[in-house]
Amino acid sequence: MIHRPPAPNSANEQKIQRVASAALFAALVLVALWVVREFVPAVAWAGVVAIVLWPAYQAVERHRLFKGRTTSLATVLTLAVALLVVLPITITAIQAGGEAHDLYQWLRTAQENGVPVPDVVSRLPFGSHQVSDWWQANLAQPLKASPAMKNLHGDAIVSFGRHFGARALHASVTFGFMLVTLFVIFQAGPRLSGTVMRGARRAFGADGAQLLQRMASAVRATVTGLVVVGLGEGVLLGAGYLIGGVPHAALLGTVTAVAAMLPFCAPVVFCLAALWLVVQGSVVAAVSLAVWGFVVVFVAEHFVRPVLIGNSTRLPFLLVLFGILGGATTFGLIGIFIGPALMTVLMVLWANWAE
Known part of the structure; x- marks a missing residue:
């Protein structure tokens, strides 16, 4: 078998290939991130929550009840995170719902009759006449005809409601994908942590x-x-x-x-x-x-x-x-x-x- 000497430009070719490979990998990573850009916030939030709970995860993992049961541990921790977020929101929504009827009645009365000037306005140390005059001109009369409320017409309220609903839906979807990502991170457990650290040592x-x-x-x-x-x-x-x-x-x-x-x-x-x-x-x-x-x-x-x-x-x-x-x-x-x-x-x- 005849061994030929390396070509004079083989070192340059290898250098060009390494640069081209790095550029290709970088381009592929950027394209992949662009494809999943809508899910990046969910992954970022899952990463933050996982980092915060990682010491607790490691402590619970060593317990005999969860030793070797990464799926069960991931399920428990993910459900705990979901409850910590959903439970306060639910309680607040229930409390707000209980007050909604009284608020609706007050708004209807204000729309028809206006809001009378509070007694405290007359006791202000300064500016009481200016505040009282503004209140009489804008709030004491029926709000549906008030100049201060002219922008709060039906279309504006409907538009605000749609915008708020869309934002709430987007936040709910992001939260759902965050929980799924968090479950996967916890399920991977120490294997994922070791892989990340080995990759960091190899790269940097x-x-x-x-x-x-x-x-x-x-x-x-x-x-x-x-x-x-x-x-x-x-x-x-x-x-x-x-x-x-x-x-x-x-x-x-x-x-x-x-x-x-x-x-x-x-x-x-x-x-x-x-x-x-x-x-x-x-x-x-x-x-x-x-x-x-x-x-x-x-x-x-x-x-x-x-x-x-x-x-x-x-x-x-x-x-x-x-x-x-x-x-x-x-x-x-x-x-x-x-x-x-x-x-x-x-x-x-x-x-x-x-x-």
């Missing part, structure tokens, strides 16, 4: 695998900080609702806790509660509730939450705050968790470059 080396672990820790710490701080704000503001005489204080505290898990959303809830107190004539209680709410939110958002997240991820306060707010602005709700993870990557790269 030991430093890349360690960086991936730091990002997962950042996501887990962010979720923990959001949930813990949100529950704390809900409890403290729920106590404020109860003391101030706001009806359904427990339900409103639950709504506040959910809103507080998103940065700076809790003020919307307690400000509406304070406005209700003002309409009822309880000005002192309304001001006290508003002041208490802003104090709680300020301390929670600027000190407690960044400390909880920063201590786990070793991120400075400012990077935690920028990561949460910038991530939410750029990527939407999922960006609240992506932002701190990206800030962690930035810190690690900076530390490695500065050494």
Whole structure:
């Protein structure tokens, strides 16, 4: 058998082939992501939930009841996640449905007779005449003929209802696919975790695998900080609702806790509660509730939450705050968790470059 010497350009050909293969793989990955682009949010949410629950998954997996039963464990955890989301929404919807009849009757009365000027307007320290005049011109007369309500005609309400229904349907479908993806991730279990880590080491080396672990820790710490701080704000503001005489204080505290898990959303809830107190004539209680709410939110958002997240991820306060707010602005709700993870990557790269 005759061995021929390699062609002079074989090294160049191999280099060109490697570049072409990399370009082809990258193009195929981009095409695949474009094809499944509608399902990327569901996969991202499933990844966040799986990262947060992974320590609990590993602990439960070692128990004798679930040892070797990954399908049963995946089913239990997925159902638990579904209940944690669906149950509060269902309870809130039932409570809201109970109040719907009274709200409908009030709206019908307002449409026919208008809304009388509250007594508290006359007791305002300043601007009472201006507020009273505006109220008389826009709200005291039947709302169906009010200038302030001219844009709230039937077509606008129907359009809003359709838009809200479409958004709710889209969110429900995304949630359903998220649960399916989460079940698959849990069912794969340690095998999937090992594959991801081996792939990270092969592609990026030991430093890349360690960086991936730091990002997962950042996501887990962010979720923990959001949930813990949100529950704390809900409890403290729920106590404020109860003391101030706001009806359904427990339900409103639950709504506040959910809103507080998103940065700076809790003020919307307690400000509406304070406005209700003002309409009822309880000005002192309304001001006290508003002041208490802003104090709680300020301390929670600027000190407690960044400390909880920063201590786990070793991120400075400012990077935690920028990561949460910038991530939410750029990527939407999922960006609240992506932002701190990206800030962690930035810190690690900076530390490695500065050494």
